[in-house]
Amino acid sequence: MCYSNEERDELAVLLPEEVNGWRPAEDDRIFDPETIFDYIDGAGEVYRAFGFRRLFARHFAKSGQPDIYADVFDMGTSANAFGVFTHDPEGKDVGIGQGSKGQGSLLSFWKDRYFISLFAEEETEESKQALMAIAHEVDRTLERTGPLPLIVSYLPDENRIEGRIHYFFNHLILNFHYFVADENILFLDENTQGALAFYRWADSTYPLLLILYPDVAKTSEAHDNFIQTYMPDAGASDLIQTENGKWTAARVKKNLLIIVFDAPSREEAEKKLGEVRLK
Amino acid sequence: MKGKFFTRRDFLKAAAVTPLAGVLGSGLKVTAADETANKSRVVLIRDENALVSFKKPNPEVIQQMLDQAVTALLDVSDPVAAWKKLVKPEDIVGIKSNVWRYLPTTEEVEGALKKRIMDAGVAEKNIGIDDRGVRRNPIFQKATAIINARPARTHHWSGIGGCIKNQIMFVPRPADYHGDSCADMATLWKEFNLVERTKLNVLLMLSPQFHSVGPHGYADRYVWQYKGIIVSPDPVAADSVGLRIILAKRLEHFGKDEPLETPAKHVQIAETRHGLGISDPSRIELIQLGWKEDILI
Numbered sequence: 001m002c003y004s005n006e007e008r009d010e011l012a013v014l015l016p017e018e019v020n021g022w023r024p025a026e027d028d029r030i031f032d033p034e035t036i037f038d039y040i041d042g043a044g045e046v047y048r049a050f051g052f053r054r055l056f057a058r059h060f061a062k063s064g065q066p067d068i069y070a071d072v073f074d075m076g077t078s079a080n081a082f083g084v085f086t087h088d089p090e091g092k093d094v095g096i097g098q099g100s101k102g103q104g105s106l107l108s109f110w111k112d113r114y115f116i117s118l119f120a121e122e123e124t125e126e127s128k129q130a131l132m133a134i135a136h137e138v139d140r141t142l143e144r145t146g147p148l149p150l151i152v153s154y155l156p157d158e159n160r161i162e163g164r165i166h167y168f169f170n171h172l173i174l175n176f177h178y179f180v181a182d183e184n185i186l187f188l189d190e191n192t193q194g195a196l197a198f199y200r201w202a203d204s205t206y207p208l209l210l211i212l213y214p215d216v217a218k219t220s221e222a223h224d225n226f227i228q229t230y231m232p233d234a235g236a237s238d239l240i241q242t243e244n245g246k247w248t249a250a251r252v253k254k255n256l257l258i259i260v261f262d263a264p265s266r267e268e269a270e271k272k273l274g275e276v277r278l279k
Numbered sequence: 280m281k282g283k284f285f286t287r288r289d290f291l292k293a294a295a296v297t298p299l300a301g302v303l304g305s306g307l308k309v310t311a312a313d314e315t316a317n318k319s320r321v322v323l324i325r326d327e328n329a330l331v332s333f334k335k336p337n338p339e340v341i342q343q344m345l346d347q348a349v350t351a352l353l354d355v356s357d358p359v360a361a362w363k364k365l366v367k368p369e370d371i372v373g374i375k376s377n378v379w380r381y382l383p384t385t386e387e388v389e390g391a392l393k394k395r396i397m398d399a400g401v402a403e404k405n406i407g408i409d410d411r412g413v414r415r416n417p418i419f420q421k422a423t424a425i426i427n428a429r430p431a432r433t434h435h436w437s438g439i440g441g442c443i444k445n446q447i448m449f450v451p452r453p454a455d456y457h458g459d460s461c462a463d464m465a466t467l468w469k470e471f472n473l474v475e476r477t478k479l480n481v482l483l484m485l486s487p488q489f490h491s492v493g494p495h496g497y498a499d500r501y502v503w504q505y506k507g508i509i510v511s512p513d514p515v516a517a518d519s520v521g522l523r524i525i526l527a528k529r530l531e532h533f534g535k536d537e538p539l540e541t542p543a544k545h546v547q548i549a550e551t552r553h554g555l556g557i558s559d560p561s562r563i564e565l566i567q568l569g570w571k572e573d574i575l576i
Binding site: 037040041043044045046047048069071088090103104105106108117119121122123172175176179180181182183185229230231242243244261 | 284285288290291434436457459460492494495496499500
């Protein structure tokens with residue numbers, strides 16, 4: 001894929017030319033959904049699953065220090081940038097962009113439609129400082145922020161585990177966080193929004209899955225397929241006790257499909273379903 | 280869309296009957312025919328001096344380890360005689376390497392393999408070493424024998440990267456095999472005529488990676504100096520043993536059973552669905568040689 005100078009510059013200007021003595025070690029590179037595997041191996045599928053458009057990569061080097069790889073992903077929308085950020089929940093918030101996490105030699109954050117990953121080949125005090133300096137520079141350069149996906153606002157707050165929200169529209173990503181079925185039985189695609197969150201109950205946790213469809217008919221179709229495929233033994237009910245003694249329930253509210261998995265009791269499943277409100 | 284889906288409920292049903300049934304991920308059953316199949320032999324050799332520094336192999340020790348492993352694998356006392364059972368002088372041999380910058384196969388391992396292939400009588404001009412260029416490499420295009428060598432590591436999309444996955448560069452579009460966490464990756468071995476041509480699989484456990492983070496899927500802190508090498512003619516058995524060691528390391532490191540981010544189900548499915556080799560530990564004859572400390576298996 002070819003890019004105009006304008007497109008290239010748009011991503012290039014987000015990264016500093018020099019930081020704490022680290023300078024570009026080679027020509028910058030741009031990858032698209034077809035070429036991403038030349039750069040980041042199989043994990044490229046994750047970015048493809050979130051509809052990424054372009055990846056701008058700059059390799060920094062400094063004598064006597066580990067190399068640093070700065071990757072700026074243009075995810076097309078802020079929802080996709082948020083989604084890919086939620087894919088890998090490891091790390092502590094370091095207060096950059098609209099959400100960030102740092103752990104050792106890795107720092108990532110999202111802002112507007114961009115997801116930024118900074119990686120040092122080794123963890124040294126200087127490399128950690130350089131990662132932070134690059135991140136702050138990108139954060140400053142990106143003036144705009146972007147909205148969160150609408151579906152996230154539907155997730156009830158009560159007992160929700162902080163930092164365990166995942167946004168997606170691809171069933172493989174859903175399965176990555178919580179295996180539901182080998183096939184796409186919920187009809188997830190780029191016209192849907194999915195959110196998975198985990199809720200605390202006593203010493204255990206259980207997930208709540210929300211999927212927003214483009215219309216009510218699609219929602220009903222997905223609901224019916226889920227019931228037939230996942231809980232055909234439920235009869236006319238939309239709630240069932242599964243083989244592990246826990247409860248799964250599925251319900252439709254307009255164009256929103258709500259599924260509670262592994263709730264500790266029928267009452268808790270019903271309660272959680274009722275807490276979900278369209279806004 | 281197919282008529283029968285495999286869902287979380289199927290795991291739960293299986294787990295209700297046999298508590299460990301769902302652990303590996305596919306829930307597929309080994310057929311009666313598979314039950315009677317022969318065992319696969321795997322050699323795991325370790326040497327405390329295998330590395331001279333972090334991720335840097337000691338070439339002399341690597342040569343010794345490979346020699347011991349291959350002779351034990353083939354029940355031959357002399358390494359050159361053992362290699363003559365793997366390759367013939369008239370063979371054109373491709374050493375399928377791996378160039379991933381954080382954990383490459385390394386020139387020390389490639390050199391040790393190449394030396395013994397030449398000792399077995401293969402002319403140097405008929406030996407190639409390549410990874411991402413195998414489809415364009417004339418040696419690999421004509422190869423009559425392939426030695427498949429790569430480090431073991433966790434992998435964000437397939438659970439682990441091992442010997443089965445290492446052959447994916449023979450495919451024009453590797454992404455075509457990424458569906459369902461690379462579940463059916465074993466098919467490429469048949470589709471690209473690799474089953475018979477691959478004479479030896481070398482899964483490097485010198486500095487294996489047991490956890491993946493970030494877009495590049497790598498951090499030094501999730502690599503440990505295990506100082507081992509696994510060899511087998513069976514890529515599935517080699518990966519199965521490597522996977523067990525990596526899972527044991529995760530248990531040790533995280534202090535709890537921490538499942539892989541993506542289940543490495545392609546290893547089991549390579550046996551149960553595609554018959555490429557044996558993943559079932561009860562049917563793997565594992566020969567352990569050398570250093571035993573913290574062996575994890």
